[in-house]
Amino acid sequence: MSEVKTNEIKLTRKDFVSSSEVRWCPGCGDYAILANMQRVLPEMETKKEKYVFVSGIGCSSRFPYYMDTYGFHGIHGRAPAIASGVKLANPELEVWVITGDGDGFSIGGNHMIHVLRRNIDLNIILFNNRIYGLTKGQYSPTSQLGMKTKSSPWGSVDRPFNPASVAFGAEATFIARGIDVDAKGMQDVLTRAQKHKGTSFVEVYQNCIIFNDGEFEDVSNKKTRPDYALYVEHGKPMVFGKEKDKGIIIDGSHPRVVELGDKYTPENILHHDETNPIITNMLLQMSLDAHFPTPFGVLRAVDAPTYDDLLHEQIKQAKKQRGKSTLETLFYSGDTWEV
Amino acid sequence: MTTKVIKRIDEVTIRFAGDSGDGMQLTGTRFTETTAIQGNDLRTLPNYPAEIRAPAGTLAGVSAFQLNFSSHAIYTPGDSPDVLVAMNPAALKVHLKDLKRGGVILANANAYTDRNLKLANWDSNPLEDESLDDYDLYSVEMTKLVTNALEDSGLSSKDIERTKNMFALGLLFWMYNRSMDSTITWLEEKFKNAPEIAKANIAALKTGYNYGDTTEIFTTTYRVDRAEAEPGRYKSITGNDAVAYGFVAAANQAGKELFLGSYPITPASEILHALSALRNFGVKTFQAEDEIAGISSAIGASFAGDLAITTTSGPGLALKSEAIGLAVMTELPLVIVDVQRGGPSTGLPTKTEQSDLMQAIYGRNGEAPVPVIAAQSPTDCFDAAFEAAQVAFKYMTPVLLLSDGYLGLGSEPWRIPDPKDLPKIDVKHPDKSILEEDGVYKPYLRDEKTLARPWAIPGTPGLEHRIGGLEKEDVTGNVNYEPLNHEKMIHLRDEKIKRVANEYAPTQIYGNKKGGKLLVIGWGSTFGSIHVAVERAREKGYDVSQVHLRWVYPLPNDLESVLDKFEQILIPEVNLGQLIKIFRMNFQREMTGLDKIQGQPFKASEIEAKIYEMLG
Numbered sequence: 001m002s003e004v005k006t007n008e009i010k011l012t013r014k015d016f017v018s019s020s021e022v023r024w025c026p027g028c029g030d031y032a033i034l035a036n037m038q039r040v041l042p043e044m045e046t047k048k049e050k051y052v053f054v055s056g057i058g059c060s061s062r063f064p065y066y067m068d069t070y071g072f073h074g075i076h077g078r079a080p081a082i083a084s085g086v087k088l089a090n091p092e093l094e095v096w097v098i099t100g101d102g103d104g105f106s107i108g109g110n111h112m113i114h115v116l117r118r119n120i121d122l123n124i125i126l127f128n129n130r131i132y133g134l135t136k137g138q139y140s141p142t143s144q145l146g147m148k149t150k151s152s153p154w155g156s157v158d159r160p161f162n163p164a165s166v167a168f169g170a171e172a173t174f175i176a177r178g179i180d181v182d183a184k185g186m187q188d189v190l191t192r193a194q195k196h197k198g199t200s201f202v203e204v205y206q207n208c209i210i211f212n213d214g215e216f217e218d219v220s221n222k223k224t225r226p227d228y229a230l231y232v233e234h235g236k237p238m239v240f241g242k243e244k245d246k247g248i249i250i251d252g253s254h255p256r257v258v259e260l261g262d263k264y265t266p267e268n269i270l271h272h273d274e275t276n277p278i279i280t281n282m283l284l285q286m287s288l289d290a291h292f293p294t295p296f297g298v299l300r301a302v303d304a305p306t307y308d309d310l311l312h313e314q315i316k317q318a319k320k321q322r323g324k325s326t327l328e329t330l331f332y333s334g335d336t337w338e339v
Numbered sequence: 340m341t342t343k344v345i346k347r348i349d350e351v352t353i354r355f356a357g358d359s360g361d362g363m364q365l366t367g368t369r370f371t372e373t374t375a376i377q378g379n380d381l382r383t384l385p386n387y388p389a390e391i392r393a394p395a396g397t398l399a400g401v402s403a404f405q406l407n408f409s410s411h412a413i414y415t416p417g418d419s420p421d422v423l424v425a426m427n428p429a430a431l432k433v434h435l436k437d438l439k440r441g442g443v444i445l446a447n448a449n450a451y452t453d454r455n456l457k458l459a460n461w462d463s464n465p466l467e468d469e470s471l472d473d474y475d476l477y478s479v480e481m482t483k484l485v486t487n488a489l490e491d492s493g494l495s496s497k498d499i500e501r502t503k504n505m506f507a508l509g510l511l512f513w514m515y516n517r518s519m520d521s522t523i524t525w526l527e528e529k530f531k532n533a534p535e536i537a538k539a540n541i542a543a544l545k546t547g548y549n550y551g552d553t554t555e556i557f558t559t560t561y562r563v564d565r566a567e568a569e570p571g572r573y574k575s576i577t578g579n580d581a582v583a584y585g586f587v588a589a590a591n592q593a594g595k596e597l598f599l600g601s602y603p604i605t606p607a608s609e610i611l612h613a614l615s616a617l618r619n620f621g622v623k624t625f626q627a628e629d630e631i632a633g634i635s636s637a638i639g640a641s642f643a644g645d646l647a648i649t650t651t652s653g654p655g656l657a658l659k660s661e662a663i664g665l666a667v668m669t670e671l672p673l674v675i676v677d678v679q680r681g682g683p684s685t686g687l688p689t690k691t692e693q694s695d696l697m698q699a700i701y702g703r704n705g706e707a708p709v710p711v712i713a714a715q716s717p718t719d720c721f722d723a724a725f726e727a728a729q730v731a732f733k734y735m736t737p738v739l740l741l742s743d744g745y746l747g748l749g750s751e752p753w754r755i756p757d758p759k760d761l762p763k764i765d766v767k768h769p770d771k772s773i774l775e776e777d778g779v780y781k782p783y784l785r786d787e788k789t790l791a792r793p794w795a796i797p798g799t800p801g802l803e804h805r806i807g808g809l810e811k812e813d814v815t816g817n818v819n820y821e822p823l824n825h826e827k828m829i830h831l832r833d834e835k836i837k838r839v840a841n842e843y844a845p846t847q848i849y850g851n852k853k854g855g856k857l858l859v860i861g862w863g864s865t866f867g868s869i870h871v872a873v874e875r876a877r878e879k880g881y882d883v884s885q886v887h888l889r890w891v892y893p894l895p896n897d898l899e900s901v902l903d904k905f906e907q908i909l910i911p912e913v914n915l916g917q918l919i920k921i922f923r924m925n926f927q928r929e930m931t932g933l934d935k936i937q938g939q940p941f942k943a944s945e946i947e948a949k950i951y952e953m954l955g
């Protein structure tokens with residue numbers, strides 16, 4: 001989160017819509033993410049010119065062209081590094097990173113873990129569609145085992161990982177999840193992400209209608225979603241189900257799904273604590289386990305020093321300690337002699 | 340005390356050689372600092388193994404530091420040493436062949452044990468047999484002498500033994516009439532948290548000095564007078580430090596903050612170290628997770644308005660090439676510093692080479708022209724960095740600065756410029772007033788003269804725009820795949836970089852300005868060796884001149900007419916002839932190359948011999 005400035009004129013969604021024609025496939029989940037972003041930003045107190053959207057390569061990475069803000073379409077996988085430079089150069093900017101499962105977690109995996117570790121005050125959205133779209137349909141590091149794609153006609157033998165778990169392992173201070181079809185849920189996490197100080201990691205399940213349609217059917221379909229999705233909120237009980245009749249408890253050292261009723265009530269089941277790493281990790285483990293609903297919302301949010309603050313504080317302190325530093329003081333430092 | 344003779348000499352080359360753990364780099368650096376303060380001109384050449392501690396006593400583990408100093412102007416670290424400090428048998432084995440006939444050998448006799456002799460492949464002890472009869476040998480029991488001197492220090496025998504390099508330094512200080520003061524101050528500062536170590540080192544230093552003074556084996560000391568130099572304040576500086584200073588100065592003169600995105604790599608890391616220490620100057624250094632992140636972060640910082648740089652060596656430059664293309668496409672100012680080392684692949688990390696020239700000029704996908712500037716001496720690294728930044732800003736382009744291990748780690752006296760004499764660098768960021776009636780910012784609207792595009796930075800109201808690696812439409816910068824637009828943009832980017840040559844000063848000829856029989860032309864760190872060779876040949880009456888390129892891409896507009904003035908052209912390079920290949924693409928004439936590719940700079944004598952061969 002950068003310095004808060006009040007807008008003189010109230011911005012609207014339109015102020016964030018660029019004149020570029022949007023070129024994703026009709027029906028692609030990317031449209032929804034774009035629309036939600038354009039709805040969320042006018043509600044924030046950051047001035048429009050302070051926003052910078054940085055992306056890598058892939059379908060999702062065209063995103064900055066469609067936002068009427070400053071934008072930088074980088075090279076494959078490097079958006080976190082480019083964005084780090086933008087933020088360190090000018091900490092007043094509000095910087096968003098747009099990436100996909102291939103861009104952010106395959107070719108750019110190294111940058112991803114390190115930006116999260118440093119906790120630079122950026123907001124990252126991972127468009128996870130579990131496929132390579134722009135290169136026309138090869139499996140990605142998040143594709144399911146056995147998945148048949150152009151580069152895995154016999155079924156993928158490449159075991160996937162869970163990006164949010166990688167983020168957790170990389171010491172991310174903010175981890176959230178949304179899904180393209182749920183506007184309200186996504187807007188909530190985008191708002192929280194921008195407000196979080198430090199690197200915010202938001203995974204959005206995004207349907208690629210062309211190469212991996214229906215990948216998230218359970219949680220996309222309005223009918224099944226209540227039973228397959230668990231929306232977590234800090235301090236609130238973990239309740240889900242069409243009739244709000246199911247909950248999560250800890251049984252011994254394992255989570256378990258229970259029916260709410262006489263024995264288990266919203267009061268005595270597990271409550272979400274986004275600052276508790278044990279709960280975050282449990283939610284992350286549930287994500288890929290068919291016995292559990294998939295968690296959405298803010299899974300983790302903790303305070304930690306940010307790299308940008310530490311760097312600029314160090315500069316401030318050094319200037320104070322050393323007094324006025326001019327080229328003379330630099331050139332004449334150390335042993336010098338006169339001729 | 341015996342009476343000693345003081346002999347005045349003009350120029351001396353000393354090589355300090357020992358085991359990696361013997362502290363030879365430090366000893367050499369201290370002698371250099373002292374010599375600089377005493378007003379001699381000097382050049383240094385560190386030469387150390389890539390391994391931090393190769394097995395003790397082995398030939399692979401020998402580390403050396405050569406210093407040439409003089410009472411007149413010098414340009415190289417010297418061809419062959421007059422004095423060899425050989426702290427162990429391996430050091431003697433590796434470096435003896437370079438020592439001048441009759442030269443001085445200063446050996447630590449205690450290190451010439453059976454074991455060490457065997458490790459270094461000596462059949463018998465050279466200090467005791469006749470193998471060094473042609474030299475002026477001083478075999479001194481340095482370890483024993485410091486052990487005696489520090490008997491009561493309470494230090495372990497290992498700590499005491501480690502002070503023997505200070506003994507050697509003290510002895511040389513005595514021999515060349517240098518003061519111990521600056522080293523004593525330095526030791527006190529360095530070991531301020533371990534005063535007993537400081538004390539021991541100072542004692543060892545003095546023991547060495549007094550040993551020279553009191554023992555009878557040394558009869559002569561030498562004086563090397565101050566060199567004539569332009570009046571001013573001086574300091575000794577390495578090329579890597581000078582690069583760092585150059586960028587701080589450029590940022591200051593441009594009113595910009597300096598951002599370095601870098602990943603540690605030999606022999607460029609010292610630039611990262613130097614700039615990391617300068618937080619009080621507002622310098623932002625970012626030690627990235629890899630080379631690619633180093634340059635990518637710099638591109639981001641440039642987009643946001645900083646003077647952005649990235650530093651590396653050959654392998655790192657290879658990793659950065661895609662990102663350099665991005666900076667070409669987005670037309671952002673950026674300087675990439677390549678401190679070249681021996682290649683290919685990991686190659687010779689700690690040795691020098693000029694073999695990245697082609698990579699610097701051509702090593703990218705697509706038509707991606709980048710101006711390439713080459714520093715020619717350690718102090719010139721300051722000017723080259725400053726100039727690289729000037730061009731990057733003015734032409735809105737990445738610029739590649741080529742240095743190498745020899746320049747980066749070598750040092751020489753630097754006449755400290757008066758900051759008031761440094762030019763201001765004019766950098767403009769447009770605001771809303773640049774907008775035309777349509778109210779749309781045009782990021783690729785070009786300056787007529789330089790073809791540079793405007794640099795609107797995030798945070799500026801009304802100029803929100805998007806740029807990236809996809810082809811741009813002329814003027815609007817919108818993504819565009821049309822065939823003719825692409826061709827036009829390729830030509831525009833090419834033409835813009837060609838216009839950088841309009842900035843160059845006329846090509847300077849050292850020697851016969853009107854032309855003549857032979858021109859020796861080089862680029863980068865060969866300057867000193869070529870200069871000395873040409874100077875010596877001219878003194879002997881040969882018709883030979885020198886031109887040294889500052890910018891290797893684009894080539895100077897007047898270069899062909901300069902070459903035309905000479906009958907023969909000689910191009911010495913520390914590679915397999917990369918500049919000469921480029922010349923052959925550009926100029927239809929006979930040219931001769933002289934290649935040396937041993938991880939070592941040219942000796943002046945090697946170029947001199949070629950000159951005589953060509954001029955008959």
Ligand code: SF4
Pocket residue numbers: 023024025027028029030059060129133134207208209210211
């Ligand atoms: S290929 Fe898939 S991800 Fe890409 S734009 Fe089309 S639907 Fe969206």
